[in-house]
Amino acid sequence: MDNDDWSEVDLTWNNQPAGASTLLDTVSVAENYAWHSWDVKSFVENEFAGDKKASFLVRAETEDASSPDNFSYGFDTEEYIVDNTKIPYIVFTVRPVASYFTESWGYPGENVTVDAVINNRGAVVDNYDVTIENTTDNWVVSPSATVLNNVSPGENRVVQVTVTIPHDATIGAWEALTLTVTSQEDNEYSSSITDNGVWVGFSVEVVAGWNMIGFVQEGGSYTPADIFPGLNYYTDYYLFWYLAPGGPYQLQGPTQVLKDNFGYWLWINQSWTVWSSGTPPGSRNVYLENGWNLVSFPVVNGSTTPNNVFTGLNYYTDYYLFWYLAPGGPYQLQGPTQVLRDDRAYWVWINRDNMVTVP
Known part of the structure; x- marks a missing residue:
């Protein structure tokens, strides 16, 4: 619903606000006494960017239908005190991810190891695409890309990265690395950092x-x-x-x-x-x-x-x-x-x- 200017205690059939002209999602209801869900992610994100209020209307796709399509639909609400486990609720599934490097050092011509640490800060198990890039052309990192599967909420997962320092690297300088981590389940959740990775010295x-x-x-x-x-x-x-x-x-x-x-x-x-x-x-x-x-x-x-x-x-x-x-x-x-x-x-x-x- 576009209109958030209503109160649950004052709402009646006659003063109900109009629903939005565009449907968020449609679900076929074919079972009695079953859970049903609708995907409202994009709408919630838009409302969060605005007034931070989200209102929803659940209704039949066609109302006031004639027989034999004039079905009656009913959903339990929070006032259904017989069984409060069946009241409606909204699920927020977030997939934030944090990442950082541990610093290492070495001399020109050497291979050194840097740990790329990925932390699942979300509420669900996730899989991630991981890429590691060097800043200077003649440096080499391996692996440059990998996949992390089944990272639990709160878990730190470490990717060991081998960095080859070129023979002409300048002593006394940092080589920055870029670590990008993207959720495979929802690529809108991605973390990318560029930070000091290897000190030449x-x-x-x-x-x-x-x-x-x-x-x-x-x-x-x-x-x-x-x-x-x-x-x-x-x-x-x-x-x-x-x-x-x-x-x-x-x-x-x-x-x-x-x-x-x-x-x-x-x-x-x-x-x-x-x-x-x-x-x-x-x-x-x-x-x-x-x-x-x-x-x-x-x-x-x-x-x-x-x-x-x-x-x-x-x-x-x-x-x-x-x-x-x-x-x-x-x-x-x-x-x-x-x-x-x-x-x-x-x-x-x-x-x-x-x-x-x-x-």
Whole structure:
């Protein structure tokens, strides 16, 4: 109905408003005592965009018909107190969807993984068409399209996307990705975002509390003040490094250049991601003294394990390594065949002075 200016308590047969000239939907009523439904979606959407009131009239397609077509139709209303489960109701089926990327990082020529997260914010199970597009022509994403079936209301579904960074990518820049998610049941419900996906360079993620970390880059502008902009040294964060072999700890000044083969204890009062635009060295020497050393290994690959780095030495008897599970520990023993990580610092105990080269 186009006319919303009526009241249920005042409505009578004689003052009923006229129905709209265009029918919304027609249903054949051939059964006694059965539920019937009409699709009123487009009308409700139009009314919501207007006065946000929707009025409906249910009537016979042909009224005042002569015999034998003068049937009598009756529908239970909310006043039908005998069985209130049979009163009319309107069903709103919404299919909103939200999506976002998790950020990743890598260097030119590498493949990195980005998680595309899709959330069904609707009230019904849905199926989605998903596309992922890169911004720059010579970048490659895979898969570029996929389908998610039977995503429950409130469920997060993750699509792992492999991004190939081209060899000529600019270090210190973001590559934006576009994620589009469309309901297969109703393509009017679609979500499309363009956001930072891959950082060309290096990153270190830290959490509030104590972190034991390493940095790939070093250089004249790579200081705590540079990589924690907007934070106050001493009150928001501070760093220590360890003077091998017996200590003590040394406070890293806010303007002192960080070393890529040092390990650092970092205390910080919030989660933070350090984005580096530096180029990693092709190889790096890490110097160790007899006893305990806090170091990092800034250049690693899939074969950079303790066994391969400390050639000719016996794990457990000649040396061993620990890393720290932030923010509260405990220490974790690094296995002799486990790949080392370039964003971690390691406690290394070794029974001799030694120098190792990574990778």
